[in-house]
Amino acid sequence: MAEPLVFLNAAGACVRDLPDFARDGQTLKALYAAMVRTRRFDAKAVALQRTGRLGTYASSIGQEAISVGVASAMRAEDVFLPSFREHGGQLWRGVTLEELFLYWGGDERGNDFGGPRQDFPVCIPVASQYPHAAGVALAMQQKGSGGVAVAIGGDGSTSKGDFYEALNIVGIWQLPAVFVINNNAWAISVPRSQQSQAQKLSDKAIGTGLPGEQIDGNDVIAVRAATERALERARAGEGGTLIECLSYRLGDHTTADDASRYRDEEEVSPHWKEEPLIRLRAHLVEAHGWGKKDEEALLRACAEEVDAAAETYLATEPEPARAMFDHLYADLPPDIAAQAEEARDD
């Protein structure tokens, strides 16, 4: 069985020739900075939730390379359809920190992205984003836009029919779509082994006639390289690809979860050595002169930016009750407009 694609191993050593983009120090530093920024956002979001200032939150700690790597391979005109754990990709695509805080704070305005206007908001009903991606890809194919639809879901999402059904039609119609599995080894308390007997989740592509590839999802270079290849195929009219990114959920499922109920700390701790930041930092230090000062400056900049965004979010007044109605339809039917009046008075 082929080993998962990897360029930087957990220790940060190059185990195969780097793709072109990864020879460029600036590019790697940008990827690193995006992952650090994401991690900082995660930490702040969890802290806000713990102090009652944010809703239930799904941390992506340890899985930043998947999201950032995938998004960094995409073009602006592509469309991103993330699950609820892909903050890094959303941020790379131009969703703002304030918007993410608003969303997770329970404010719909967080989905009204100023940046990537065609991207989907996060998808909570697991796996239901894959059929959307097929539809987005159909529109792209039909209109000849040259774009590609990129959906991400968890290992658990591959157990839903939606996943297979969507992948199947992507195969038949040769739609420009890339499905990425963020395999973090857990779906709340259900381990990967209880999700499927398939040796690799990427093997699920076989039944649809599409190529499936398993890669090391903690190596942002591997993620970006595999996604770039898949995007090229899609743009060339060669159809879809399934990419399974192996990672590990270092944190609880969400702030509402207590993972100690179902998994041992001994299982978790070795994975801290494999997480994506350590290895890229080691490589940057070795190959691109990344120093202590650079690291400190980056951490400080991320902290300041995230804190400032959190302050802006906290200072944002909730919408008036009437907002429930404002975007329900293009034209609010008079029948329902009467209810909006009642909501205002309540």
Added chain:
Amino acid sequence: MTDLNMIEAIRMALSRALEEDPDVVLFGEDIGIDGGVFRATDGLIQRYGSARVRDTPLSETVIAGMAVGAATQGLKPVAEIQFMGFLYSAIDQLANHAARLRNRTRGRLSCPMVLRAPFGGGIGAPEHHSESMEAMLAHIPGLRVVVPSTPARAYGLLLAAIQDPDPVVFLEPKRLYRATSEPVVDDGAALPIGDAARLREGGDLTLVSWGAMLKETHAAAEALAGEGIEAEVIDLSSLKPIDRRTIRASVEKTGRCLIVHEAPLTAGLGAEIAADLAEHCLTSLLAPVRRVTGYDTVMPYLRLEDRYMPSVGRILRAAHDMMEFA
């Protein structure tokens, strides 16, 4: 006899059923070692083993569809859908199969299964975790839909659902899971499905509600009593079938009926009750039947959630209007 909250009472009923009937099997997402995200099944896998308390892969279609298949062969599946918002893909199995297999086979095959799902808002959960779409389920011929309002009623009604020879959707008002405790006897006694419960007596006005909204309904009844208006409070309990007789009898006495539900107004169950009263109690009515419900909006995220939920104030305003009408 101990004081239990609703989640504990549900767990006790599940345990009792597992204990008494070897054909009872539980399955769902995270119901094993995690004990369910709300802990309804906490400790049950340790007690009854992983053959009877099973974690499924992430698939609601499989959960509901397997329950159908297993039920036809003598098992008694009590399956969990983690949140009602994820039940939609199971509706195919419920509407097209569970609810009609008996009819299609003229009684040869049947579906004695229970599908449990937490529902309703008010706990600040993420999107898709707070809706109340019970009317969609109550619209399906062949199904029973049950909603408890207290720990003791949850215990008795869940046992009844499990013993029922036909499919039952058991909707759990999650806002009440830990809201109150009361003594619950583990006597294995089922409450009848299909009976509404009169929770408070009064002669001036009938308030009909179910699930978590009974909290606001009770509070409104209490406030009305302070003004000398005696409200009768009816917990519908069974959304299908509906205990029309109990509601009619109450309204024949009070002449006024106000229905309170969290679900959106249009085509909600309040409409069914109002229509029934228009058909059968016209001459008893002293005021138009009124509904205080959620709005016809998408359930808002948590910052506006409170503004969606029917408030005691709205219930009181409607009640006052009705009292002033006649």
